[in-house]
Structures are given as structure tokens and as C-alpha cells.
Amino acid sequence: MNYKVGKSSKGDLNEAVSEATLGLKAPKLILFFSNVEPFEEYSKKIKEKFQSSIIIGSTTFAGFCMDGAYKNSLMVMGIEDGIECYADILEEVDKYPLKYIDRVTKCVNNFRDKSNTICFEISTALISCEELVLSTLNSVLDEHKIPLFGGSAGDKGKAEKTMVSFNGIVYQNTCAFVIIKNLSGKITLYRENIYKKTAHYFTATKVDTRNRIVYEYDNKPAALVMAQALNTTVENLPKYLDSYPLGRIIGSDLYITANQMVTKNNGMSYHAKVYNNSKMVLLEPDDYKNVINETIATVKKEVPNPSLAIMVNCLARSMLFEADGYLNEFAKNMGNALGNYIGFAGYGEQLRDQHFNQTMVLAVFE
Numbered sequence: 001m002n003y004k005v006g007k008s009s010k011g012d013l014n015e016a017v018s019e020a021t022l023g024l025k026a027p028k029l030i031l032f033f034s035n036v037e038p039f040e041e042y043s044k045k046i047k048e049k050f051q052s053s054i055i056i057g058s059t060t061f062a063g064f065c066m067d068g069a070y071k072n073s074l075m076v077m078g079i080e081d082g083i084e085c086y087a088d089i090l091e092e093v094d095k096y097p098l099k100y101i102d103r104v105t106k107c108v109n110n111f112r113d114k115s116n117t118i119c120f121e122i123s124t125a126l127i128s129c130e131e132l133v134l135s136t137l138n139s140v141l142d143e144h145k146i147p148l149f150g151g152s153a154g155d156k157g158k159a160e161k162t163m164v165s166f167n168g169i170v171y172q173n174t175c176a177f178v179i180i181k182n183l184s185g186k187i188t189l190y191r192e193n194i195y196k197k198t199a200h201y202f203t204a205t206k207v208d209t210r211n212r213i214v215y216e217y218d219n220k221p222a223a224l225v226m227a228q229a230l231n232t233t234v235e236n237l238p239k240y241l242d243s244y245p246l247g248r249i250i251g252s253d254l255y256i257t258a259n260q261m262v263t264k265n266n267g268m269s270y271h272a273k274v275y276n277n278s279k280m281v282l283l284e285p286d287d288y289k290n291v292i293n294e295t296i297a298t299v300k301k302e303v304p305n306p307s308l309a310i311m312v313n314c315l316a317r318s319m320l321f322e323a324d325g326y327l328n329e330f331a332k333n334m335g336n337a338l339g340n341y342i343g344f345a346g347y348g349e350q351l352r353d354q355h356f357n358q359t360m361v362l363a364v365f366e
Helices: 013-020 039-048 095-110 130-144 221-228 286-300 315-323 327-338
Strands: 001-008 029-034 054-059 063-065 066-069 074-081 083-091 117-123 148-152 164-166 168-169 174-182 189-192 193-206 212-218 248-250 253-257 258-260 268-270 280-287 308-313 342-344 348-351 354-356 360-364
Touching: 001 013, 001 063, 001 148, 001 253, 001 315, 013 039, 013 074, 029 039, 029 083, 039 054, 039 164, 039 168, 054 083, 054 117, 054 174, 063 074, 066 083, 066 327, 074 342, 083 095, 083 130, 083 164, 095 130, 095 174, 117 130, 130 148, 130 174, 130 348, 148 308, 148 360, 164 174, 189 286, 193 221, 212 253, 221 268, 253 280, 253 354, 268 315, 286 327, 286 360, 308 327, 315 327, 348 360
Parallel strands: 029 054, 117 148, 308 342
Antiparallel strands: 001 074, 029 074, 054 164, 063 066, 063 342, 083 174, 117 174, 148 348, 164 168, 189 360, 193 212, 193 280, 212 268, 248 253, 248 280, 258 268, 308 360, 348 354
């Protein structure tokens, strides 16, 4: 597979695009990530330079590659060959993405052979659209056994504004997706969780699914139940919320659901939907360096010769690593397993039919 990953921190946007795309000739697919402020200009300039390429971009907290983690920079991956791919957008994703389902069908139908194929998607964040996006995409992908992975766009971490870009045009309230077939082998998907279960399990008994609020666990006020589990008061609960997310249990799988805040009437709001009768468990931080080393060892064993990799690393994880002075080391360590990869940090992660938080997802191409 012939591809390049480039980056630039230059203040002059023309120079930044030139540096980050150096060596790219006529890529089939370009993925790019940058901070919010120059994002629209980057979108235009990259499209002007590569008019026949599929180009998908997202705002991010940080961009990742084998050289490290980069904030306030432009990160670009251009894939020249070794893949077949088709892309489009879903619009009005907070309400009616289903109106655009024909675009998904059209992309899928372009493939004669759908083996070793995945869908990579990025949605604008902060509008609670992810579950609607997943159900729309998967209603087509599932029947063709095409797995999905992706993330929600990011920003500096202050929940101000996120954007995605498709072929030079910048969108809000949109999901950009690309369906990629690896012509040289399999694609393996990974999901990494750096939290572990505590002894505190609950069942959601009164929920507002649409607004991602749980009012009651086990028929008691949700914030009160959480405060008791953490041996604190409802007033002091907010200071625990970032470090103690919840796990939504589905069969033998556990998906992290990040706390947003305590709502009125002692409810709890979240960054992913919790459904009525969901089984939940309170989580606590694990030794994340150990977990990451295990992931690296697993990837190296299962895909010893990766040709390409795309990573989505949650914004909350990225901020935690940054506070610990580990963010750059994390990005470089991942390069030991993945080679020259690209990654971004946003407000949520998606894998197959689930949206969750505070997680890393990876697609590794043989």
C-alpha cells in the first residue's frame, strides 16, 4: 500500500498545506485533522491542490502519528493505492440522517467484492447525533457485513465548535463517511478501555433517552445513587465525574459512558445514550500504561506487518494523558505497533453499532 502521513505546524496556511502534503501525487483518499481556527481554510486549500481525491477532514483536540501528538497543527494522510473507496455525507444528522440513506447504498453498491471492507465515519459533535448516524449507516452496512468505526469531531476540549469537511466543503450537523476496501489483506478493529469495574452495579429504571439523561437507578434518584457509590455527597459529585465514568453492559461487552453533569431533580446526563433497563457498572481508572502496552503487544501479534492504521483516541483520554505528561509518548508508543499511522481526538468513539466515550478505537490494515 502506497501512502504518506505528513504534518505541519507552520503559521502560514499555504506553507502548512505544502509541507503536510509533500510527496503526495494523486491520492485516492486524503484524511486530515486540524484545530478549529484554520480548518475551513485548510479544507479549501487541500481541495484546490487535489481536486480528484476524496477528502475527509475533522477538527480535533490533537493529531497523532508515529512521531508524536501535535496540537494546533495540520495532520494529513494520503493513500495513493492499495485501496478502493467511495464516500459521501449524511446531513441533518441530529434529526433526519435517514433521509440520506440512498447515499450509503450507492457507495456500497459500487463494490463488486465487499470482503476486507470497512466504513470510517466522522460526525460533528455536541449535538447528540451519533446513535442516529449509526442506525442509518448500519441499516445498509449490516446486510453487507461491512463493519463501521469512527469518531465524533473534536476541539480544544471546551465544547465550543466542531466541524467536518467533505471534498473541500465544511459542515456542521453532518457525518462524512468513506467505505474502504483493503486490496492487500484483512482489516482488524480494536477497542481499548483504560477503566475497570468497581463493585457498584445499577439498572437504569427511569430515562430520557433522547436527551441522554438518567433520572433513576434502581428506582432511586440517579445522582444520589452515584454519590453513595463514590462515598460522597451530590454537591461534591461533579469533581468525581471525569475520573469515574459508567460502563454500559451488553452481553459480555462493556462500553464506557462518560458523565456530563448532575441535572435538576438529581438526574445524571451523559455523553452517550443510556436505555431503559440498561445494566450499568461504576468504573474506576485502571493502570493505563499497562493496558496500552497490552494493546500494543496484541496488535503486534495479530497484525505483525500493518500497512496502514487509523486511530480515534477520545478527547478525555487525550486530556488525561496530556495532564500526566504522557500524550506525546503515547502517540510514539502506538507507532511501535502501527508503523506510520494517523489519529485524531474527538468527543466520542463509534464501533459497529455502538457509540461510547473515553475509549480508543483502531483500524489496522494488513
